[in-house]
Amino acid sequence: MSNNKCFVSGDEAVALGARLARPNVISAYPITPQTIVVERLSEFVEDGSLEAEFMHVESEHSAMSAAMGVSSVGARAFTATSSQGLLHMSEGLHYASGARFPIVMMNANRALAVPWSIYGDQSDSMSQLNSGWIQVYVEDAQEALDMTIQAYKIAEDGNVLTPFMVNLDGFILTHTYELLNLPNQEEVDEFLPKYETENKMDLENPKSLCFSSTPLDNLEFKYQQHMAMINSKEVIEKVDKDYGDKFGRYYGGLIEEYKCDDASVLLVTVGSVTGTARVVVDNMRSEGIKVGLVKLRYMRPFPEEKIIELSKNVDKIGVIDKNISHGYEGTVFTHINSALSKMNNSPKAINFIGGMGGRDISKEDIKEIFKSLLTTNEDKEKTVQFIGMGCEIDE
Amino acid sequence: MSNEKINAKNITEDEYFYGHKACAGCGGSVAVRLALKVLGKRTFSVLPAGCMSAVGFIYPQMAFSTNAMIAPFPATGAMISGVAAGAKALGIKDFHAVGIAGDGGTADIGFQALSGAIDRGDNIIYICYDNEAYMNTGIQKSGLTPYGTKTTTSPAGENLPGSIRQKKNMFEIVAAHDIDYAATCSIGYPNDFLNKLKKAKKIKGTSYIHVYASCPTGWGSPTNTSIDLAKKAVDCGLWYLAEYENGEFKLNKNPKKFISVKDYLLNQGRFKHLKEEDINVIIKNRDKKWEKIRKNWL
CATH class of the missing domain: 3.40.50.920 (Rossmann fold)
Known part of the structure; x- marks a missing residue:
């Protein structure tokens, strides 16, 4: 393993992790204390260090909806949000997990209004536990970076196909600078190959996605979704081990x-x-x-x-x-x-x-x-x- | 693609929206069927919650033979933009990304996402099929329900003539974004509709097609008059065929003499209650609108 040291905030660690994961499209809307993540990503796209489309969406609801559109053609999507923004996209959270789109999203944990507060607590993501997303909570910037990469590996696993939320405590983690190890791109590419899936619209093999069900089959779809989340336990443990073997950092899995x-x-x-x-x-x-x-x-x-x-x-x-x-x-x-x-x-x-x-x-x-x-x-x-x-x- | 105009003789026999469960005489399904015939096989369609998604995606009977999916109700513009961005990022070439939403899904709940998509100049086509109310949920008033319409949430009675507001002016709102291409159409003028779609296919940027599409169930009209009513709406001046391109408005059809508004209205259950004075309000508003159109768009 070869690691470069860098001194960055938690938000920047997520942006660096996202860049290493090579998303095809980033769709995001600014909200404190997530903002720096999308600022950095837009800079990476501008300077060419990240080859991706950067979509300036007009709301979090659209950020999540655009990410679903991206995932629906088999491309890799990244977004980030916080607090009120997470709640604004709540409809999309359930939608994305039901559609089995392995979107990765960073959430800066922040209090919910009212009273208004930009500061941290975990009311936002805890209120969305039933949305069908994998939720990890990190302790420091290094873990934030590492989990942003692991997130895709876990979410895109064929037995999982479930979206993934990386949670960082607002300000305490998002805005605190730490020294961390930056994995090199070649090794991340080996660890995380391109996203391949059959769960996509395909011009050679047209499909309808996000369709309706009747009482005759709804439960079976929801059961599959439930089992996918249960399957993710084993995948999480394996990915933690594989990541540790390659990059030298183990987090213990669940x-x-x-x-x-x-x-x-x-x-x-x-x-x-x-x-x-x-x-x-x-x-x-x-x-x-x-x-x-x-x-x-x-x-x-x-x-x-x-x-x-x-x-x-x-x-x-x-x-x-x-x-x-x-x-x-x-x-x-x-x-x-x-x-x-x-x-x-x-x-x-x-x-x-x-x-x-x-x-x-x-x-x-x-x-x-x-x-x-x-x-x-x-x-x-x-x-x-x-x-x-x-x-x-x-x- | 040839420069030949599309018409009933040369349009493809292939069907891309077939076997759906729309009501008899549904104008929206005619609009979708015709649109996909022009856009062709290499199309990704996104439709929000609404009639066309309700009738076209009932597992396991999928009515779209092209790629298609349902969007959250407010999200058509954002989701189809994501599709276009994802496909572009993957290097997929020669495809069309089309969002197809009803009047409520466009002018009300989906308005913000549509505005965002136009603002970004995303390479998408957005089609609004306008049947002037929330039909899928049982005929409730939308932002595109015209004055004097009886719906289940704008009842007509002794105190109110039904809806008391004019239609939101989506065509000009969209044009105000300085969109690459926008057009109004009617399923009563299919050649015009087909060829505007053909034009939208070639536009590099965002296109918006607003197609007037009758709804016998919601309008209280016989199923075999759908096309005729959609034509009459244009002929009596309550709808118009126009384009916005390169920053300019253009009127495509300028009737020398309008046919009877009263005849158009009173053949539909939703307007049957209208009194002479209400009809006069509608005619007055029509004339005011046309004065502006003829002054500025000719």
Whole structure:
């Protein structure tokens, strides 16, 4: 492997990853904090370093619709969005997955209005889990670049053919500069050959796509889509290994376990907060406290089997959610609990809601979470707790 | 392609939209069938939710023998642009990318994506088949429903004559984008329609074809009068045949004398309720429009 070093933001890392993946067409609409991705890509097209069509679409709905048009003739499509933009293209998200178009999209995780906020949380993508897209959440710029390349490999796999969303926490990742390794083009080309598919309109072999169904056959189409998402689990693990073998970076596939062996409590994190939690785990471990961290990389497909396996020998599990289904609990927590419910003796799980609208989740916050998980106080303990609240709450 | 005009004698016998489930006398399906005969085999079609997609893509019975797909309702312009961009990027040569949408799918929900496509100058043809209401959902008012039309959401009663607004002026709105080519047509004048499509095929850039297409189900008219009504709409001056090219408007048909508006209107269930005063409003608006057309487009 030969790698060049570069110092770039998370957004730029995605743009570089996209360029290496050689999309045929980029259709995108600007929205903070995604904008730099499409600015860089338009520059790459202008300077000739990326041979692609750059479409200036007039909305996110059209960005996704154009990407579907691109994919419908067997070309490789890339787009990027965030927050309100993701919701604006929601119709297209379901459409693209149903049509089995392996589009890759970067989403800069950002709060949803109202109140308006350009800052990060994960309310946007978590609200779209049922849209049939694979969803990965990255921890840093390097992972953002690597996953943009892996995304096509996974999405375009014949047993998957499912669109892929690469999620980066807004600002915390999109606008933070990091030193990263840039794979060279020849090696990426070997890893990711041209997209070949039969799921396309073809002048030699005309087809109708995106057609209607009747009650007699709709369920069978949706079942196939469901199975494709389940198939993607194996493909994700294989691609992680193949990518690691070629480029030297392994991410653990669906999840990464961090010091989970012999841990009595586990914390589940999604996205950039994982980096902060690692430091806290290291510090607490150095004091001999047996805490572990589960970096949940994929929300779809959901790594239920892995969660169950890791939960067998722990007393308690904490789940951080940077989103909330109002009146209930965080979405990640709902998923973890669903997995735990399939065990015979499941540990208790506590949900910690925080980091909304760009609020920081500090090392101290995470240390407090671990402390509360380690304290047995079953009767008084609330299942859903808010961290870093700026005012007294009387529940 | 020869310079010979397309007509009933030399048009291809091949069918590209066949076996669909459109209503008897459907003008929209005539427009699609004729359009594809001109555009030919090497065509990618994108149609949004609406009558033509509802009747043409019922799995496993596909009515298009060319490549075709359904777009999300607002997305015809964007999706067909994506098709054209993808095909171009793959080096595919000698093809046509056509978006085919109804009046609601064009002038209302699909308006933004159409505007974006024209703005980019994408090499596509966009056909609006205009039957003046949302017919697929059961005859609701659209932005192209004319004054005095009774629809299921613009009922005619003691207080209202049906729709109280004029049709949105799509042809001139599209022209205001400085589009490469735009034309209005009617299935009642098929030769004009076919040859405007032939012209659109040669345009490098965006073409917009607005074709008036009758709908017996929504209009309350006998199925065997569809072509006749679409012709009468032009002959009575409530529709017109024109082109926009190289920044200039051109009127293709300038009737010396209009046939009776009243006769055109009152043969359709959707207008049967109209009172003399409503018809006079329609005639007044027609005359105002034609005064401008004759002043500026001749």
